[in-house]
Amino acid sequence: MLKKFINIMFLSCCEATLLMEKRCAEDISPKENFRLSLHIRMCKWCRIYQEKLEILDGILKRKLFQDGKTNINQYDIQLLKDKIIKNLNI
Template identity: 60%
Template sequence: MLKKLIHIIFLPCSEATLLMEKRNAATISSKENWKLSVHLKICKWCRAYKEKLEILDDILKRKLSQEEKVEMNDSEIEGFKEKVLKNLDI
């Protein structure tokens, strides 16, 4: 019961999954990182999500490294970064 209460009040799953995605795209604060690690210790569902997320990221990285490199200039890269960060509300 205590785990469930801490789980809901401290950091709900919806926020935990968002933090996992945010951590993959950029850095998260030490407070967010701490809250996420505590949540992952008590939530088996989010631990499973994290494992699947890591597998998918690894597959995508390998796939992208095998494909032909796409050339982008600095302004295109910065524009893409800003768009991603805006969507993540960082």
């Protein structure tokens, strides 16, 4: 019973980093937010990862949305998508 509770309440580091990335892109559920907060409080490495992620996210947002306009056009986005697909060998 305790083991089941622990598996439900506590995230692995892999799940935690995935939720951190998801939280940067969109809202996460209150349950996910609670579990992530709990994990970050206990895990030194994920806490460090979260701090670095917030810094990078802030830099990217400032760079992309300078003067209220995006500096990236659709052509650049498509080039990035093509490179990612090529590197993933899809």
